[in-house]
Amino acid sequence: MRVPLSWLREYVDLPAGETGRDIQTKLIRAGLEVEGVEQLGADLKGPLVVGQVLAIEELTEFKKPIRYCQVDVGDANGTGEPQNIVCGARNFAVGDKVVVVLPGAVLPGPFPIAARATYGKTSEGMICSARELGMGDDHDGIIVLPPEYEPGTDAIELLELVDEVLDIAVTADRGYCLSMRGVARETAIAYGLPLRDPALIDVPPANAYGPLVKVEDQFGCDRFVARSVVGVDPAAKSPIWMQRRIQKAGMRPISLAVDITNYVMIEMGQPLHAYDRHRVDGAITVRRATPGEKLRTLDGVERTLDAEDLLICDGPSGSRPIGIAGVMGGAGTEIADAVVDPETGEVNGTTEIVIEAAHFAPVSIARSARRHKLPSEAAKRFERGVDPEATKAAAQRAVDLLVLVAGGTAEAGVTDIAAPHPVHSISISADLPDRVAGQEYGRETVVRRLQEVGCTVVGSDVLVVTPPTWRPDLTDPNDLCEEVIRLEGYENLPSTLPNVPAGRGLTEAQRLRRRIGIALASAGQVEVQNYPFIGEAVLDSLGIEAGDPRRATVKIANPISHEEPSLRTTMLPGLLGALHRNVGRGNTDVALFELGRVFRVDGTAETLYQAPRLPVDRRPTEDEIAQLDAALPRQPYRVGAVFAGSRDPQGWWGKATAWTWADAVEAARTVADAAGVELTVRQDQHTPWHPGRCAALYVGEQLVGHAGELHPRVVKAMNLPERTCAMELDLDLLTEGGAAKATGPKISTFPVATQDVALVVDDAVKAADVEAALRAGAGSLLESLRLFDVYRGESLGEGRKSLAYALRFRAADRTLTADEASAARESAVAEATARVGATLRG
């Protein structure tokens, strides 16, 4: 809502020196979001005057037609002589009154004006368009004024070019502030001044001979006022003051009848509609649409109507729709554009007008506006609630203006159809605002503040409060509390702390995610937070096949990019994207990790995406809560990591070492360590990893993720650095079994016995299996073992390798003899021989 200060002052006698900024501060405190104060004409400087075009010379030798005009500007130029002005516009004729800016003036921009040579002439100023004067975006031509103004009249005052305009973002609850009347009321309260309510005007009582109206749906339309005006001059134009106010309020002047309805809507908040009476056939009927019914709206679009749309109709038994109630009128009954008959010079157009001022159910209007994507000014207001009692005054105001500026005659008929309106009262304990605020206001203050906003209040300890008709948002006790507290000033609230019961800190899962983050970052990886949006293309690049569960994505109906309409099923696309971005920016040695959710659709449960629409007047049952959850895809927490380039760069200490598949596996182990679970690594083949360099990660028999080097084809398809590596783990699965609690080990202080063993096995034998065999065979004396060398060579024979282990033995209660240690070692080797065919290297 844009509120010109000059207009606001008409309703509230604000102190003369009060600026827009002052008012802004006051209104913000009262809860109006005044986003800014526009200074109109702040850098404007005259002379800017009315001129009359005396002569026009057409200059045709230029690319576009140019006019060289002599304009009478009265005495404004000091000489009284006509002013010579070059003008590119063509929408005026000799004798027209125009707006002339003279040399020495400054137009908004700032744009200083001087006499200058152009198109072979000297132009002593400019004939102005609305846009050049900062009046609006209209640049169809120069302003042609009504004929009644004398040349030389100051146009800055005439066109009210200097003003301040408050720009207010009206919140959904304060529909009444989408009007001058509402903002004026808040301003009056904020300043403690009386309000001149524009809706308090004399209105004749309803009678039986007004325009014929039938309301068939009283729920959709609980008030319908109709008035008629005849003898309207089709040639009449909106007066400048009205056009200017409409412009300053952010709308465009269009034609007199439309301007009047818009003006009254801005003033009172009541949307109006004007019909050409000759084009309305019979009674105006309000009813719901029949499905499939069609209507061409004012914007020229033919719309197929929904059974829920509330319509304004005419014709036999209201069979012809002429408007979507409260949203937009139809093209068939709109006020006709004035047409000048070329023979007689007579102006033809609408001469008889029916004014509609109705009140519609907000929900119905909101749905229709959304359904037809018509967020009109009228719909915006009806949706937020307008004052049903303002209908009669608004209609009267429109009638008065038609009479005043269009020479019309008001007909005596007044139609006013009103459904019975139950009075809605709210009972609150007089100290409720005190209890909500945590501050004592006292009954007297509470009653006074509620009365200020227009409520009637009765009662002593319990107040029965009836909100005014313009405040349909005041429905609950807390709504009334807010009125009191905001007017008493939020800034005056005390600051206290509640007694929060003792807490237990973070959950295990939350602590784990912190540990993982710290562990991976300490290991040299950088955390990223990627968007979860993916498309088919990246799944193609990763080589993920049709039927893979990672192809079953949750899809967004209105994605940011149609290239990425789905939610991620794996962490890799985002991580690899970030990796690619880093490498592209020259960060070539990079290790990234991310913790976050993926979105998985398992199977085809019928409940998926079908969330019940539950009531809100009670707690949902456990069953209903379960139904809500069943509608959601699975959203497990995952951790992923990607690696490329050097882990350890070349330096004075030696050569660089690259990030490898082993670092990816190690990252998984780091996560498992943080989670306190033991990770088992098995060889695997899994897209998008290198078929020979892919580790499947298990906790017990549960697969929890994969790690290794990416498939070279994927690396190429995604334009990644060679040998890019990756890891992805499902944290929910990883921690499913819970973490093992560490038990304090008993530390033996007896000496350690170290024995090395080199075992020759087939190349295909996995180190993990050899290690498992050694551990099993070595028995309880084994303290630890460590693989310290892997060797392949001719001496071993083709397809063989030697694994060298250091075994450490120790007993809890004695120093081991050499024989004991050797026996344990032999037993370990024997088990390795039995399980994986290992032989001692000779």
Add this chain to the structure above:
Amino acid sequence: MSAPNKSYDPVEVEALKPEEIERLRDEAIAAFAAATGLDALHEAKVAHTGDRSPLALANREIGALPPAAKAAAGKLVGAARGAVNKALAERRVALEAERDARVLVEEAVDVTLPYDRAPRGGRHPLTTFAERLMDVFTAMGYSVAEGPEVEAEWLNFDALNMGPDHPARSTQDTFFLKDADSVVLRTHTSGVQIRSLLAAAEPPVYVICPGRVFRSDELDATHTPVFNQVELLAVDEGLTMADLKGTLDHMVASLFGEGISTRLRPNYFPFTEPSAEMDMVCFVCRGESVGNPDRPCRTCSSEGWIELGGCGMVNPRVLVACGIDPNKYSGFAFGFGIERMLMFRHNVEDMRDIVEGDVRFTLPFGMEI
């Protein structure tokens, strides 16, 4: 015990003359002093204190002296040998110290050599900032609640007093799912508040809900379609707006320093009533830039206040939808975006830097902020 020596060798007895012993002593000490290295010292040691050295021989001769002379000779030779051994030890200590010093000098390195060998890691500031907030509130006794990012509309909207036709609902730039009924990408973490109320048999409920939320805005310098929020919910007997204000004041003082407080301005949210917009005192200029063109403040645009987010008293209708008696319990709630707070707290000028994952952005924030 051996029998007394009756035979005397006059020549050797000659060698035990005091002047002779002193000469031998002085020769030995001079030889040690002359030794320039530990090897030379060793040679001198063998020559002057070894079994065949003159002093050793002299010592042996004492046994051959007449008993009356033995004590004096013994004393004489003993004193000489003591002096020699002392000189030897002193010289050895000196030479060893010299050697050690030389070796350490030879082993010296340039300790200013750069060692950027271990890869550097870091945590994302959005993560660590959210953690910092969680720590403030867990210290006060709150728990941290989390919930799904794809959420049922009832939990994201309806239960929050935003029915299907609520005007505020259409202004949320919601991402809807394809072929889905009443399931959306959550537009705020408020659904988690509802879940917390539903999970509690009875208040008190004191939770803080951090998490990712989604609005269909294009990414630019100040907007992102995916961002992080922290919301707080407290429901208990007798909670007031003053409690809300105090909690906010405590939070900003914890995050931005003592003396930083908040102010509330009336606003409208469906899920709170009364509702407010919350601002905090600018932690950079503390309001001193207001009306002071000589000291402009970039952080608050010389407004003196920084806008944080929305808050208010939990709308009793929300409590009813969760089965909580609004006549017995009241609550307060607030919420704000972490990105914005990170931007003004750490002078981040472009939202894109936060979301694009460039390691140069993240590394300076380290492990905690």
